[in-house]
Amino acid sequence: MLTGMKKYFLALGFFVLVCFGIFSSQEAKASTPVEKWGRLSVKGTNIVSQSGKKVQLKGVSTHGIAWFPQYINKSCFQSFKKMGANTIRLALYSDPNAGFSTSLYSKVEEGVDIATKLGMYVIIDWHILSDGNPKTYQKEALKFFTKFAKKYAKQKNVLYEICNEPNGDVTWERDIRPYANKVINRIRKYDKKNIIVVGTPTWSQDVDIAAAKPLKQKNIVYALHFYAATHTDAIRQKLKAAHQMGLPVLVTEFSVCDASGNGAIDKKSGRAWQKLLNKYKIGYVAWNISNKNETSALIRANCQKTGGFTKSNLSKSGKFIVSWWGK
Numbered sequence: 549m550l551t552g553m554k555k556y557f558l559a560l561g562f563f564v565l566v567c568f569g570i571f572s573s574q575e576a577k578a579s580t581p582v583e584k585w586g587r588l589s590v591k592g593t594n595i596v597s598q599s600g601k602k603v604q605l606k607g608v609s610t611h612g613i614a615w616f617p618q619y620i621n622k623s624c625f626q627s628f629k630k631m632g633a634n635t636i637r638l639a640l641y642s643d644p645n646a647g648f649s650t651s652l653y654s655k656v657e658e659g660v661d662i663a664t665k666l667g668m669y670v671i672i673d674w675h676i677l678s679d680g681n682p683k684t685y686q687k688e689a690l691k692f693f694t695k696f697a698k699k700y701a702k703q704k705n706v707l708y709e710i711c712n713e714p715n716g717d718v719t720w721e722r723d724i725r726p727y728a729n730k731v732i733n734r735i736r737k738y739d740k741k742n743i744i745v746v747g748t749p750t751w752s753q754d755v756d757i758a759a760a761k762p763l764k765q766k767n768i769v770y771a772l773h774f775y776a777a778t779h780t781d782a783i784r785q786k787l788k789a790a791h792q793m794g795l796p797v798l799v800t801e802f803s804v805c806d807a808s809g810n811g812a813i814d815k816k817s818g819r820a821w822q823k824l825l826n827k828y829k830i831g832y833v834a835w836n837i838s839n840k841n842e843t844s845a846l847i848r849a850n851c852q853k854t855g856g857f858t859k860s861n862l863s864k865s866g867k868f869i870v871s872w873w874g875k
């Protein structure tokens with residue numbers, strides 16, 4: 549005969565098992581990345597799902613949306629999703645000489661809407677580049693992130709990347725950190741939770757410098773960008789150092805060619821990066837969705853389609869990178 553106590557524990561055990569079963573079958577059945585992982589947050593060196601599991605974001609970045617807006621469409625994003633991508637990055641260059649205009653805000657919104665309908669994560673990227681210091685267009689950045697943080701605070705699938713690649717006469721301490729504090733505080737006025745990605749010095753390579761004095765806010769990750777033919781062991785060492793110091797890192801942009809976005813593919817360095825990122829469970833987003841005649845373009849130069857891509861439409865770098873996603 550079971551005592552009352554034993555019955556109670558048996559019933560409790562059964563209940564826990566059933567809950568666990570329902571929960572894990574929901575994860576297994578989930579048809580989209582966002583259904584599966586929910587709202588992301590940062591825990592230690594990792595991005596984690598709503599239930600605390602480590603999540604590796606994998607996806608593709610648009611080219612500058614001023615130049616290649618035609619690829620912001622459902623059929624395009626869906627074809628990358630079918631190949632295994634869970635994330636889209638929308639790159640809006642912040643320098644007017646590189647196409648910035650507030651008239652492109654609607655393109656950003658279109659991109660976020662499509663990614664949301666597909667259950668993908670989406671990174672809104674304030675793409676500083678020729679304007680090397682994020683302070684150059686700080687006022688505009690604050691307006692930009694005010695608008696989108698208000699709009700997307702309730703969505704689970706949005707990440708904000710506040711300065712693509714600081715470069716030139718820019719330091720972490722004097723320029724990037726104060727800029728980041730201002731923009732993060734502004735975003736957090738409206739959006740308390742979604743992850744914010746902060747660029748690091750030297751075209752987002754010096755994650756070790758950021759690791760020495762990270763920001764104090766929650767749910768922040770730091771950008772590391774690499775172009776495998778140019779950025780090899782020395783930059784991988786920086787990642788190792790930053791990781792050991794406990795810095796959460798996300799590769800929001802990379803390719804396997806050289807830093808110009810062109811030139812030969814370095815598969816050996818590419819594989820070394822892939823191995824290291826997988827070891828740390830760090831996500832990686834590939835530059836760029838276009839058919840521009842440059843190595844980093846993921847679509848073949850002779851492919852005129854703007855969606856419905858299959859692997860045969862991908863460029864050499866596209867095929868190599870998509871094979872990392874394991875589908």
Ligand code: IDC
Nearest residue numbers: 677712713751775801807808809840842844
């Ligand atoms: C490159 C594009 C190229 C464009 C150039 C200038 O591939 O077509 O002409 O920008 O706008 C980065 C930047 C990214 C660069 C890329 C390759 O974030 O905007 O794109 N790159 O140079 N950092 C390192 C490399």
